[in-house]
Amino acid sequence: xxxxxxxxxxxxxxxxxxxxxxxxxxxxxxxxxxxxxxxxxxxxxxxxxxxxxxxxxxxxxxxxxxxxxxxxxxxxxxxxxxxxxxxxxxxxxxxxxxxxxxxxxxxxxxxxxxxxxxxxxxxxxxxxxxxxxxxxxxxxxxxxxxxxxxxxxxxxxxxxxxxxxxxxxxxxxxxxxxxxxxxxxxxxxxxxxxxxxxxxxxxxxxxxxxxxxxxxxxxxxxxxxxxxxxxxxxxxxxxxxxxxxxxxxxxxxxxxxxxxxxxxxxxxxxxxxxxxxxxxxxxxxxxxxxxxxxxxxxxxxxxxxxxxxxxxxxxxxxxxxxxxxxxxxxxxxxxxxxxxxxxxxxxxxxxxxxxxxxxxxxxxxxxxxxxxxxxxxxxxxxxxxxxxxxxxxxxxxxxxxxxxxxxxxxxxxxxxxxxxxxxxxxxxxxxxxxxxxxxxxxxxxxxxxxxxxxxxxxxxxxxxxxxxxxxxxxxxxxxxxxxxxxx
Amino acid sequence: xxxxxxxxxxxxxxxxxxxxxxxxxxxxxxxxxxxxxxxxxxxxxxxxxxxxxxxxxxxxxxxxxxxxxxxxxxxxxxxxxxxxxxxxxxxxxxxxxxxxxxxxxxxxxxxxxxxxxxxxxxxxxxxxxxxxxxxxxxxxxxxxxxxxxxxxxxxxxxxxxxxxxxxxxxxxxxxxxxxxxxxxxxxxxxxxxxxxxxxxxxxxxxxxxxxxxxxxxxxxxxxxxxxxxxxxxxxxxxxxxxxxxxxxxxxxxxxxxxxxxxxxxxxxxxxxxxxxxxxxxxxxxxxxxxxxxxxxxxxxxxxxxxxxxxxxxxxxxxxxxxxxxxxxxxxxxxxxxxxxxxxxxxxxxxxxxxxxxxxxxxxxxxxxxxxxxxxxxxxxxxxxxxxxxxxxx
Ligand SMILES: Cc1cc2nc3c(=O)[nH]c(=O)nc-3n(C[C@H](O)[C@H](O)[C@H](O)COP(=O)(O)OP(=O)(O)OC[C@H]3O[C@@H](n4cnc5c(N)ncnc54)[C@H](O)[C@@H]3O)c2cc1C
Ligand SMILES: Cc1cc2nc3c(=O)[nH]c(=O)nc-3n(C[C@H](O)[C@H](O)[C@H](O)COP(=O)(O)OP(=O)(O)OC[C@H]3O[C@@H](n4cnc5c(N)ncnc54)[C@H](O)[C@@H]3O)c2cc1C
Numbered sequence: 001x002x003x004x005x006x007x008x009x010x011x012x013x014x015x016x017x018x019x020x021x022x023x024x025x026x027x028x029x030x031x032x033x034x035x036x037x038x039x040x041x042x043x044x045x046x047x048x049x050x051x052x053x054x055x056x057x058x059x060x061x062x063x064x065x066x067x068x069x070x071x072x073x074x075x076x077x078x079x080x081x082x083x084x085x086x087x088x089x090x091x092x093x094x095x096x097x098x099x100x101x102x103x104x105x106x107x108x109x110x111x112x113x114x115x116x117x118x119x120x121x122x123x124x125x126x127x128x129x130x131x132x133x134x135x136x137x138x139x140x141x142x143x144x145x146x147x148x149x150x151x152x153x154x155x156x157x158x159x160x161x162x163x164x165x166x167x168x169x170x171x172x173x174x175x176x177x178x179x180x181x182x183x184x185x186x187x188x189x190x191x192x193x194x195x196x197x198x199x200x201x202x203x204x205x206x207x208x209x210x211x212x213x214x215x216x217x218x219x220x221x222x223x224x225x226x227x228x229x230x231x232x233x234x235x236x237x238x239x240x241x242x243x244x245x246x247x248x249x250x251x252x253x254x255x256x257x258x259x260x261x262x263x264x265x266x267x268x269x270x271x272x273x274x275x276x277x278x279x280x281x282x283x284x285x286x287x288x289x290x291x292x293x294x295x296x297x298x299x300x301x302x303x304x305x306x307x308x309x310x311x312x313x314x315x316x317x318x319x320x321x322x323x324x325x326x327x328x329x330x331x332x333x334x335x336x337x338x339x340x341x342x343x344x345x346x347x348x349x350x351x352x353x354x355x356x357x358x359x360x361x362x363x364x365x366x367x368x369x370x371x372x373x374x375x376x377x378x379x380x381x382x383x384x385x386x387x388x389x390x391x392x393x394x395x396x397x398x399x400x401x402x403x404x405x406x407x408x409x410x411x412x413x414x415x416x417x418x419x420x421x422x423x424x425x426x427x428x429x430x431x432x433x434x435x436x437x438x439x440x441x442x443x444x445x446x447x448x449x450x451x452x453x454x455x456x457x458x459x460x461x462x463x464x465x466x467x468x469x470x471x472x473x474x475x476x477x478x479x480x481x482x483x484x485x486x487x
Numbered sequence: 488x489x490x491x492x493x494x495x496x497x498x499x500x501x502x503x504x505x506x507x508x509x510x511x512x513x514x515x516x517x518x519x520x521x522x523x524x525x526x527x528x529x530x531x532x533x534x535x536x537x538x539x540x541x542x543x544x545x546x547x548x549x550x551x552x553x554x555x556x557x558x559x560x561x562x563x564x565x566x567x568x569x570x571x572x573x574x575x576x577x578x579x580x581x582x583x584x585x586x587x588x589x590x591x592x593x594x595x596x597x598x599x600x601x602x603x604x605x606x607x608x609x610x611x612x613x614x615x616x617x618x619x620x621x622x623x624x625x626x627x628x629x630x631x632x633x634x635x636x637x638x639x640x641x642x643x644x645x646x647x648x649x650x651x652x653x654x655x656x657x658x659x660x661x662x663x664x665x666x667x668x669x670x671x672x673x674x675x676x677x678x679x680x681x682x683x684x685x686x687x688x689x690x691x692x693x694x695x696x697x698x699x700x701x702x703x704x705x706x707x708x709x710x711x712x713x714x715x716x717x718x719x720x721x722x723x724x725x726x727x728x729x730x731x732x733x734x735x736x737x738x739x740x741x742x743x744x745x746x747x748x749x750x751x752x753x754x755x756x757x758x759x760x761x762x763x764x765x766x767x768x769x770x771x772x773x774x775x776x777x778x779x780x781x782x783x784x785x786x787x788x789x790x791x792x793x794x795x796x797x798x799x800x801x802x803x804x805x806x807x808x809x810x811x812x813x814x815x816x817x818x819x820x821x822x823x824x825x826x827x828x829x830x831x832x833x834x835x836x837x838x839x840x841x842x843x844x845x846x847x848x849x850x851x852x853x854x855x856x857x858x859x860x861x862x863x864x865x866x867x868x869x870x871x872x873x874x875x876x877x878x879x880x
Contacts (some may be wrong), residue, residue: 061634403646462798464787
């Protein structure tokens with residue numbers, strides 16, 4: 001029986017764990033959060049059960065059924081509050097996975113070193129907010145954070161809220177907000193209608209196969225209509241104002257490249273604003289494990305979701321942004337294959353069919369809603385780009401010009417951007433795009449630097465010093481039925 | 488001729504050489520297969536140390552270079568103006584601490600010999616050491632203070648040297664790899680082939696850090712420079728509780744050793760931004776850049792022994808690079824022993840940032856057939872000490 005380790009318990013990871021069991025594997029499922037469900041099925045801790053979870057979450061029954069199945073299976077070990085902090089590769093097993101178990105940031109977390117036969121990476125993505133003047137004011141949230149507060153804590157981020165950025169997920173964010181009692185004064189999509197139409201229109205028949213997706217979207221649109229929320233395209237939040245907290249924002253029309261158009265500014269009074277422009281996959285663990293990336297920088301996978309490294313699989317948002325259904329389809333294929341399930345079994349055929357349908361949907365998403373380079377046009381020299389190290393756009397450009405550098409690494413080290421506690425998770429790709437816009441050819445050669453984090457979460461020196469491997473990590477692969485652990 | 492000198496490598500050493508040569512009036516082209524300042528220079532620390540150098544050739548060049556850094560930090564800031572990021576040059580001093588009785592003897596011996604050779608050295612009692620570094624482990628048995636130990640930010644320093652070289656007329660070609668020699672009809676080296684075409688020059692300088700042996704061999708020469716892996720830990724920001732560079736005395740042993748097994752010794756300091764840097768390991772494992780958790784554990788253990796309060800500090804980042812190691816711990820500076828027109832400025836192991844300015848001055852003088860401020864003999868690629876290891880043909 002193969003030991004399958006699944007990292008991440010969002011839709012992709014849950015589906016992977018279930019499929020790995022079906023194929024007869026022994027499963028360990030880890031997530032850094034204290035509950036299962038990932039970004040999509042984020043919910044109140046079970047100690048605070050809520051009647052309304054089903055209303056707040058699409059596919060809630062799917063989730064609870066999956067969860068029940070995994071929790072009651074003696075061959076599934078679920079470890080929550082488990083942060084994978086490092087991965088070692090080429091050690092005789094596909095990967096040695098180092099885990100800290102306990103509340104994040106706490107000292108004295110338990111350390112595990114797992115040596116499974118196969119790993120499914122299902123670490124998802126976080127939503128990405130581009131900097132704009134005032135985005136560091138209290139009251140400015142990412143869509144994901146606002147939704148997490150709404151879904152996980154039942155807290156509305158404000159009373160009068162504007163939702164802005166790009167992508168169809170702005171609608172569910174607006175929906176979650178109205179469900180917690182906030183008034184959503186509008187939803188702004190930066191892409192113009194013509195871009196949206198171009199992205200979505202070709203081959204409309206393909207949408208038929210993703211009608212569940214279309215129905216879900218239709219639900220959000222209905223919510224929109226019911227609450228009379230204006231939806232505008234080709235407009236962006238270009239500044240937030242306030243002293244202790246945001247009190248208003250400036251919006252402006254943007255062209256097809258997202259460059260703001262002078263003279264179109266408008267001021268909107270709000271007490272909160274939720275801004276998300278897209279997603280950044282959490283690639284660091286897969287990169288550390290030696291997995292290759294695609295040109296658009298997701299984990300590269302083959303037909304059975306295997307990466308270029310034998311025994312390592314990837315599923316969900318780290319392979320491309322396509323929503324919960326694609327994540328689950330990929331997860332089921334990955335889990336099945338990771339546990340050694342036969343590739344032509346009918347158990348995976350359905351997953352493959354769903355994957356094909358939803359991938360088409362994902363391609364449309366990117367074509368319609370992808371980030372365009374003109375956004376740097378709304379920055380001013382004082383706009384903070386890296387919030388951890390408080391590096392402004394002006395300082396960043398100053399360093400880039402002074403050194404004429406073509407290297408992201410050099411720019412980071414000479415400006416300190418992306419060197420702070422979040423390790424560039426928030427600003428890394430923005431710093432990269434700002435620099436790329438200034439070098440000939442518009443492309444950096446060391447861009448992968450923005451996604452590299454050999455240490456995925458901080459670890460106390462005391463905890464690091466406490467365990468010393470008696471044998472080198474090149475030790476032979478584990479023979480035991482569950483992933484071998486050492487402390 | 489396209490130019491007088493081609494410098495292969497735009498790390499700190501190539502940048503310093505380019506600046507010196509361009510300011511001496513030579514036309515210089517610098518090529519790097521990556522971005523400038525993206526190699527070892529961007530993967531190490533920026534300590535400018537006298538404390539770890541043994542009297543003689545090691546200490547001589549270190550002291551000379553420390554003097555040059557002091558001047559350079561002012562010159563570069565003046566030349567490049569306030570818009571250029573600061574080099575973060577600081578002579579904050581270093582404190583070497585022995586935590587075990589058996590380390591005390593070699594430390595005090597080394598300190599005494601360094602003092603006789605003219606280094607500023609102060610042997611401290613345990614309580615004096617604690618006064619300088621109140622968070623230090625109370626179990627220190629011996630400590631030596633080196634007020635001359637300093638630092639720069641290596642990437643900014645390399646970029647500054649390059650910017651200055653550019654102003655003096657040097658041409659920089661990033662993302663251009665040197666692939667082989669250009670030879671005259673009689674077989675003499677007269678330039679390099681690169682991915683950007685042929686670059687002709689009577690002088691070719693190999694400043695390719697740990698990759699120097701490969702570059703040299705592609706140009707027909709053999710040198711004994713091999714990579715020696717090193718890792719560094721970076722903590723999250725905190726209040727300043729460490730005021731100097733603090734090393735455990737094992738450092739003295741590790742730097743001077745040729746062992747290929749894993750060695751670690753702490754070099755700990757706070758940075759201006761509030762992080763603490765914990766270096767570093769030494770391992771001869773070729774160009775293997777895989778993360779090894781046991782190396783991190785080892786570093787963490789040593790660091791917490793020196794500063795117990797660090798147990799609660801969090802490591803947020805680790806990085807590592809390859810030191811360009813030579814068997815006798817001295818850099819190669821000067822003409823290749825066999826190939827006329829080929830010059831070396833490499834093999835600085837864990838001291839390339841510190842020794843870059845001196846390297847550039849010595850090399851510059853040799854290329855111009857002048858005599859350098861420090862005798863070049865101990866650093867010449869053809870020196871007898873290297874012949875015995877069979878590195879030089
Ligand atoms: C604001 C917002 C709204 C959305 N709305 C919709 C919608 O309406 N419809 C739709 O289809 N999709 C929506 N999505 C997208 C949907 O959430 C994703 O498609 C889905 O969650 C992806 O599943 P996943 O399993 O790949 O990743 P995730 O759900 O993100 O799960 C990844 C899991 O990995 C864990 N993890 C990451 N790193 C580590 C580590 N180092 N150690 C341990 N665990 C780790 C995380 O804790 C997380 O639980 C929305 C997303 C956002 C941000
Ligand atoms: C962990 C660690 C800590 C360190 N700490 C210190 C310290 O505190 N103080 C100190 O003084 N030193 C320290 N060092 C050592 C120091 O970093 C090096 O000695 C120094 O950076 C070497 O500089 P360089 O210019 O010779 O090499 P590099 O910076 O490596 O530059 C060589 C360049 O050559 C280029 N190149 C290679 N092959 C080719 C080719 N075929 N064609 C074109 N270009 C090519 C590379 O791309 C590279 O940019 C440390 C090193 C490490 C790894």
